[in-house]
Amino acid sequence: MTYLAASKRYDFMKYNRLGRSGLKLPAISLGLWHNFGEVDAFENCRSMALGAFDLGITHFDLANNYGPPQGAAEETFGRILKQGLAAYRDELIISTKAGGQAWPGPYGDWGSRKTLLASLDKSLGRMGLDYVDIFYSHRPDPDTPLEETMGALSTAVKLGKALYAGISSYTPEQTREAAKLLKEMGTPCVVHQPSYSMLDRRVEDGLLATLNEEGIGCVVFCPLYQGILTNKYLTGIPLGSRASKAHSFLNAKQITQDVQVKVRKLNEIAAGRGQSLAQMALAWVLRDMRVTSALIGASSLKQIEENVSALKNASFSTETLARIDAILSE
8 A cells, every 4th residue: 555644744743953963853753673573563563654754753763683583673664665655765864773783703793893884784785775864883892992983983974874973872981082083084973872761860970961062962762661661560560561572672670669669659740740651751851952852662553652742741840850850769
């Protein structure tokens, strides 16, 4: 069936500038870390991606090892592009990453020039693309000089295989050095992708300040803490949830009694705001002007629609923020 994008797809979504670059990203972006692998139903994957675009989500985030198995998410997205989304390529921001284990042997992991550039070619082939909009170093490599990793990102941009360079999960110190190196190479670092949520606030200990100083945008992953900041786990681990799946990155041991108590209290605050817990959690990370976009994962279009609706009530009173802080510090 021919896909025709919704005519009003830009009427509701908010778009934020990515650091000091000219690029804008939607406040809510779709991550394909989960639910786009070989084990997932393709029609549901297609429905989610096309439905997300109809809601104004123009940014789709992937990596060379997303699946399962590794690479499967990019292959799935490539099929979705062929079946309708490719007609809107100039309206899409597609990102991918290299640096996580993606194929056997010494060249399928970490941050060497060989690994990053080979990985990017593989990613482009799986998606059927000539270029991606953002290419990330997925994680810092302790054994490869940072100059080499950043040089590979710069090469990718200068070859036209990526429009922008980014990094993910780098410390504030590593971020400053990476930005310095890329600037010297004539390829600015425009985006950092860290983990950030109510239950993981490490970025507040220096990284957000560093990004602001360097003019680097911030796209946060796991804003719902792998689904724990939803109503799924208020009373336990339901059958069929992410935590119950054998191939999940979410460890059921993370859902402790202490975490459940906090989540239930946060859920009460969300209800008082007329929101679901997930909606409040997304609004909470986006409250900080240094956060450009929040990456969501989803298993259904309905979840995406609910998450985008978080933007209807994205402001917080000082009192509410204090209540949330009190719960999180218990």
